[in-house]
Amino acid sequence: MSDHSPAQKRTTGSGTAFFARSAVLITVALLVLPITFGLLGTLLPAFGYLPVLGGNALGLETFRSLFATPGLAHAAVLSFATGLAATAISLVVTMLFMASFAGTPVMTRLQHLISPLLAVPHAAAAFGLAFLIAPSGYLIRFVAPLAGIDRPPDILIPHDPLGLAMIAGLVAKETPFLFLVTLAALPQVDLIASRRLAASFGYGRIAGFLYLLWPALYRQIRFAVYAVIAYSSSVVDVAVILGPNLPGTLATRLVQWMNDPDLSARFLASAGALVQLTVTVGAILVWYGLEHLGSKLLRFARDHGYRLATDALLRRFSALMIGIIGVTVFAGLGILAIWSVAGLWQFPDLLPESLTLRSWQNALPRVLDPLRTTLVTGLGSTLAAIVLTIGCLERETQTGRAGGERGLLILYMPLIVPQITFVFGLQLLFIGSGSPYRYAALILVHLVFVLPYVFLSLADPWRALDRRYEIVATALGRSRLSVLLSIRLPMLIRPILTACAVGFAVSVGQYLPTLLIGEGRLQTVTTEAVALASGNNRRVIGVYALLQTLLPFIAFSLAAFLPAMLHRKRREMRV
Amino acid sequence: MMKANDRPGLSLSGIVIRLDGKRLIDLSATVLPGEVLTVMGPSGSGKSTLLSFIGGFLDPAFQAEGEVSIDGTNLLNLPPEARRAGILFQDPLLFPHMSVGANVAFAIPPDVSGRKQRRRIGSAILAEMDLQGFEARDPATLSGGQKVRVALARVLISRPRLLLLDEPFSKLDTDLRVQMRDLVFVRARDAGLPVILVTHDEADAEAAGGLVYRIDAEGKSHG
Numbered sequence: 173m174s175d176h177s178p179a180q181k182r183t184t185g186s187g188t189a190f191f192a193r194s195a196v197l198i199t200v201a202l203l204v205l206p207i208t209f210g211l212l213g214t215l216l217p218a219f220g221y222l223p224v225l226g227g228n229a230l231g232l233e234t235f236r237s238l239f240a241t242p243g244l245a246h247a248a249v250l251s252f253a254t255g256l257a258a259t260a261i262s263l264v265v266t267m268l269f270m271a272s273f274a275g276t277p278v279m280t281r282l283q284h285l286i287s288p289l290l291a292v293p294h295a296a297a298a299f300g301l302a303f304l305i306a307p308s309g310y311l312i313r314f315v316a317p318l319a320g321i322d323r324p325p326d327i328l329i330p331h332d333p334l335g336l337a338m339i340a341g342l343v344a345k346e347t348p349f350l351f352l353v354t355l356a357a358l359p360q361v362d363l364i365a366s367r368r369l370a371a372s373f374g375y376g377r378i379a380g381f382l383y384l385l386w387p388a389l390y391r392q393i394r395f396a397v398y399a400v401i402a403y404s405s406s407v408v409d410v411a412v413i414l415g416p417n418l419p420g421t422l423a424t425r426l427v428q429w430m431n432d433p434d435l436s437a438r439f440l441a442s443a444g445a446l447v448q449l450t451v452t453v454g455a456i457l458v459w460y461g462l463e464h465l466g467s468k469l470l471r472f473a474r475d476h477g478y479r480l481a482t483d484a485l486l487r488r489f490s491a492l493m494i495g496i497i498g499v500t501v502f503a504g505l506g507i508l509a510i511w512s513v514a515g516l517w518q519f520p521d522l523l524p525e526s527l528t529l530r531s532w533q534n535a536l537p538r539v540l541d542p543l544r545t546t547l548v549t550g551l552g553s554t555l556a557a558i559v560l561t562i563g564c565l566e567r568e569t570q571t572g573r574a575g576g577e578r579g580l581l582i583l584y585m586p587l588i589v590p591q592i593t594f595v596f597g598l599q600l601l602f603i604g605s606g607s608p609y610r611y612a613a614l615i616l617v618h619l620v621f622v623l624p625y626v627f628l629s630l631a632d633p634w635r636a637l638d639r640r641y642e643i644v645a646t647a648l649g650r651s652r653l654s655v656l657l658s659i660r661l662p663m664l665i666r667p668i669l670t671a672c673a674v675g676f677a678v679s680v681g682q683y684l685p686t687l688l689i690g691e692g693r694l695q696t697v698t699t700e701a702v703a704l705a706s707g708n709n710r711r712v713i714g715v716y717a718l719l720q721t722l723l724p725f726i727a728f729s730l731a732a733f734l735p736a737m738l739h740r741k742r743r744e745m746r747v
Numbered sequence: 748m749m750k751a752n753d754r755p756g757l758s759l760s761g762i763v764i765r766l767d768g769k770r771l772i773d774l775s776a777t778v779l780p781g782e783v784l785t786v787m788g789p790s791g792s793g794k795s796t797l798l799s800f801i802g803g804f805l806d807p808a809f810q811a812e813g814e815v816s817i818d819g820t821n822l823l824n825l826p827p828e829a830r831r832a833g834i835l836f837q838d839p840l841l842f843p844h845m846s847v848g849a850n851v852a853f854a855i856p857p858d859v860s861g862r863k864q865r866r867r868i869g870s871a872i873l874a875e876m877d878l879q880g881f882e883a884r885d886p887a888t889l890s891g892g893q894k895v896r897v898a899l900a901r902v903l904i905s906r907p908r909l910l911l912l913d914e915p916f917s918k919l920d921t922d923l924r925v926q927m928r929d930l931v932f933v934r935a936r937d938a939g940l941p942v943i944l945v946t947h948d949e950a951d952a953e954a955a956g957g958l959v960y961r962i963d964a965e966g967k968s969h970g
Contacts, residue, residue, distance in 0.1 A: 186826075572807045640836050643804050646827045647834045648854040648905040658853065662844045743887035744843035 188652040192570055195563020199623065202560070203582050206598060206620050207589050211449075213597025213604075217442035224604045225435050238443040243419040251422040252451050254335040254415070255405025256458065258342035263397060265343070265497075266350040268490035270389075271381035272483075275363050278491060283355065285498040289348035291673070291724040292501055293681035295702050296717040298341040298413040300504015302330045303511065303710065305337060308519050310507050316520035324519055330414040338415035342407065344497050346400045350393065351494075356632060357392035361385045378487065379480035382470060390463075395580060398456055399587035405452045406590035409683035409702045422448050423592050430596055430688060441596060449593040456588075505721060512714030531711040539697065539719065546680055546696040546723065548611070553618035554675035557626040558668065564627065565634045566656060569642075574635075583627055586620045591684050599688040614694055617685045626675040633667035663745075665738065669731035677724035697723070755818055756780050757909050757941035762813030764796050764805070771809075772797050774960055778909075778941035783932065783955035785944045788962030794945045798911040801943070802834055803827030817908045817941070833907030833940075835915040835931070839894035841886035847873070847897055848882030854905035872900045892923050899931060903938060910935050912944040916951060928954050 216222065220231045238244065273279040289297075304310050308324035316322070330337035363385065370380025390397075411421045419425070426448060429441035473480075511517075515526030568574050575582070595617060602613050637660065645655045661668065686699050701716035739745035756779040764772040771793030778784045788794040799805040801815050804827060815822045822830050841850050851869045859865055873881055876896040886894065895915070902910070915931065916924045932955060935942045944955050952959050 638840070640838070640840055641842065643802065644834055644836070644840050645842075645853070646804070647802055647830070647832055647907075647911075648901065649828055649831055649856060650853070651828050659842060663842070665844075739844060741846075742844055742885050 186652055188566065188656060189570060192563050192567035195560050196567045199560045199564050199627075200582060202616075202620060202623060203585055206617065207585055207594050209601060210594025210597035211589070213599075213601040214442050214445045214593055215597070217439050217600060218446050220439065222439065222442075222600065222604075224600075225438060227439060234439045234443040238440055238447070241440070244422075244425075244444075244447070246419055247422040247425050248447060248451050250335055250416060250419075251405050251448070252455050254339050254342070254421065255401055255452070255455050258339045258346060258404040259397065259401045259459065260462075261339070261343045262346040262350050262400060265347050265490060265493045266354055267382070267386065268378065268486060269351070269494050270354055270358075271378040271386065272487035272490050274358060274381065275367065282491070282494055282498070286348045286351050286494065288725075288728070289345070289498065289501050290352055291677045291721075291728050292345070292505065293677070293698060293720045293724065294341075294345050294407070295409045295413060295681070295683060295698055296508065296721045297345050297501050297504060298410045299701070299705075299713055299717040300501060300506075300508050301337070301341050301344060302413055303507045304500065304504050305329055305340075310503070310522075313520040313522055321520065331417045333416050335416050335421070338411055338421075341410050341414040342404045344501050345410075346404065347494070347497050350396060350400065353393045353396040354389060357389050360392065361388050374479050374481060376480040376483040378483045379473070379478065383474045387467065387470070394463075395584040395588065398459070399584055401455050401459055402452050402588050402590050405455045406448055406592050408592065408687075409698070412702055413705045422451060423590075426592055426596070427684070427687070430599070431692075438600065442600075445593045445596050448590055452590045452593075505718070508714045508717045508721075510714070511710045512718050514711060514714075531715050535712055535715040539700070539716070542695040542697050542700050543719070545614075545690075545694050546698070549615050549618050549686075549694075549696065550676045550679035550723070552615040553622045553679050554626065554672050556615070556619050557623045557675045558630075558672050560623060561627045561630050561671065562661070562668075565631060568635075569639075570652075583624045587624055591621075595685045595688050599691070602689065610689070610691075610694060614686065614689045617689050618679045618682055621682060621685065622675040622678050625678045626671045629671040629674045630664075630667055633664060637663060666731070666735040666745075669734055670728075673724065673727040673731040676727040680720065680723045756782070757784075757817050757943075758815070759801075760814045762797065762800070762811070762815070764793065764800055764809055764811045766793065766796075766809050772800075772962065775813075776958060776960065778943065778957070780939035780941055781936040783935070783942040783944055783957035785946060785952040785955045785957060785959045786962065787946060787949075787952055787959060789947060792962045794962055795913050798834065798913050798943060798945055801830075801909075802832045802911055803830055820908075822908075831906065831908045832911055833902035833905060833909070834911045834913065835898055835902060836913045837915060837918050839886075839898035841889075841894055841897055841901075843886060845886070846882060847878070847884045847886055847889070850886060850897060851901050851904055854901045856906055868904065872904045873897075876900045891919060892927065895919070895923075895927050896930070899934065903934060907940060910940045910942040912942060912946075914946050914948075917946070917948060924950075925954075932956075 217225075217227060218234055220227050220229055220233055269282075273282070302309070306312075306324075306329060307327050312321065312324065330341075366384040367377070367380060370384055371377075373380075375383065406423045407421075408423045408427050411424045415421050415424065422444065426441050426444045429437040429444060432438075432441075510524065512531055513527045513529060514524035514531075515528045517524035564575075598613075598617060602610075607613065641659055641663065642655050645659045646652070650658070680696070681698060682696075683698050683702055686694070686696050687702075690696070690699065697716060697720045701713065701720050704713045704716060707713075736746060754777070756777055758777050760775045762772060762774055763770060774786075774797075776784055786794050786797060796805060796809055796811075800809075800811045801822065803823075803825075805811055822832070841847070842853065845853065848866075848869055851873060852865055855865050855868060859868065870879075870882060873879060876899065878893060878896055878900070881889075881893070881897070886897065889897065910931075912931070916928050919927060928951065932942075942955075942957075944951060946952065
């Protein structure tokens with residue numbers, strides 16, 4: 173009996189099949205190899221091996237001097253605790269809000285407020301928050317006349333020693349992320365029927381949702397939550413802008429060593445990166461325990477039949493939290509914008525005495541170069557990512573098999589392994605190789621982080637397209653390539669462009685990889701903006717942070733506008 | 748090995764389709780040019796997998812065996828795009844990003860060269876379907892019946908060897924269903940195409956007037 177599997181028939185000898193298979197290979201290599209070699213590149217110097225800098229003998233010397241560094245334990249605990257706290261708050265807010273409002277008009281309305289937040293780079297959001305809550309910031313200016321305050325109070329915000337400002341900044345950015353990831357998983361559960369069923373048994377909205385739907389939803393978003401833990405416990409840019417200074421978090425300390433003019437500090441940085449890896453893995457393990465505790469509690473409450481029928485207050489609280497997050501980020505951006513055009517602006521005035529374009533005029537000549545690097549790196553990595561993603565998804569279409577749980581984990585790897593632990597190793601490898609292709613290396617490293625987001629963004633719409641369109645087209649005698657180019661890709665033009673905008677936004681927002689691979693010779697708007705954090709020149713910070721936000725905003729606008737233009741005469745393509 | 752078979756029409760021999768060992772389809776039949784073979788069965792019986800198998804789109808989850816040949820050509824040796832097995836589904840599935848004219852032009856075989864020539868035969872088939880001057884229209888603006896006629900024009904112009912109909916009338920209201928059914932069968936007969944119609948509507952089978960296979964629980968078919 174011959175094998176009549178259509179997949180095989182369709183793929184034999186076809187260029188499309190070759191493209192798709194290669195894309196899968198390259199994608200997996202891109203997701204796995206940099207992490208592997210990067211970790212190796214970090215690991216070896218940590219044990220004293222780095223020939224370029226004269227390290228030839230393996231030993232524990234480096235760790236001895238690392239552990240002798242004052243404040244290391246404090247820095248590690250700070251990273252661990254702020255990371256877990258930021259994740260827990262973001263997830264609980266997301267969960268309560270989803271439980272309260274999924275499927276309601278409130279949700280639809282707030283969704284439009286939250287989605288754009290994802291495009292705002294972390295650094296810009298952090299600066300906005302800093303300008304809002306600083307002692308001379310906007311919030312205090314609001315209450316100053318009432319409270320009789322005539323000079324900025326002497327309090328340490330942001331940069332408070334407990335890292336509360338930093339946690340707030342992370343929550344403001346990670347909640348939208350978890351919100352959108354959960355939103356994407358929502359169609360996979362039967363929301364309406366479950367809600368009705370729970371209500372008919374007298375359960376409150378939140379309790380019913382948590383008992384019936386949350387476990388399945390959480391399983392879908394688990395990797396995203398781990399990515400949030402990893403990010404929050406090892407973040408650099410947000411920590412520099414909002415986090416404690418002296419002593420800072422572990423990651424900020426590592427970056428100082430990585431950029432130390434005394435190159436022997438790189439050994440220390442390597443060993444420290446391993447401590448960072450331990451901290452993040454530890455945080456994820458503790459979280460894993462919390463997951464079990466949470467699910468036990470949930471089952472306990474469910475089996476006791478707790479209805480929690482009067483949950484209106486909690487529901488309102490969750491909406492309030494989401495509202496505060498949205499308003500905070502947007503207000504922060506607004507204040508950045510005002511600062512960027514402010515003339516004289518004295519405390520506690522709510523608006524500057526005059527407006528001027530001087531800050532922009534001064535900054536622009538200097539910003540052109542970083543701007544070009546940002547654009548080239550963003551466009552280059554996004555273009556590569558979308559081609560690879562299309563190839564991988566095309567492979568999935570041809571074989572009828574998705575990557576499954578394991579594929580998803582590989583996809584999330586670069587987001588779950590802390591950047592600082594393997595990008596530093598890549599930097600050392602890059603230096604060691606003596607390669608002159610710094611630009612290419614930068615784009616490649618960006619690609620590692622852009623690729624997962626582009627894939628996750630396009631995968632659902634790709635799989636949702638009615639397969640029968642392609643069947644009809646193939647039956648009309650068109651080759652797979654022709655069907656792909658003239659049916660599938662044009663029909664998916666909107667999600668493809670959105671995925672590109674997501675990828676571009678991710679690239680623009682990358683701080684650490686740009687800092688480490690660019691090594692000060694390639695700067696982007698983001699590295700320049702974060703470098704300004706210590707300088708405290710609000711006008712210049714306003715210009716850079718705004719530029720940083722403007723780029724993803726333009727990308728998303730184009731993604732919305734172009735398909736509408738292209739298909740203005742096609743009604744069904746407009747949605 | 749496949750024997751050379753010069754008999755005109757579509758020959759299905761020993762077709763068995765299974766899912767997880769359970770037999771869904773088991774039939775052998777010959778459909779002469781212009782004739783209709785109707786396959787009837789309740790929804791979920793897997794009757795559509797027969798069309799997927801012949802067209803080359805069967806999900807790998809299914810196991811299939813048997814031979815399909817048309818006018819002596821073994822179809823199963825060909826990739827789906829070379830089988831030229833025209834398909835009409837429940838929905839017209841007009842490509843929403845193309846004009847009506849582009850939808851039809853997309854199906855014109857590549858050996859018809861020249862923009863002018865292609866446009867001319869596209870317009871001709873639209874005119875035959877009472878859709879004269881519809882070339883620039885957005886498919887979304889057409890009525891249900893007009894959409895079915897564009898879909899039919901599109902499949903006919905691709906010069907198919909046979910026609911696979913997957914409940915193509917089930918979403919139409921009664922009047923339109925009768926009209927469209929007649930139109931499709933008449934056009935298929937004129938073009939001398941063997942047709943396989945999958946349906947759960949007895950009236951479809953009656954109108955088709957050919958052999959009827961009913962799928963029972965074991966996937967065995969009864970003539």
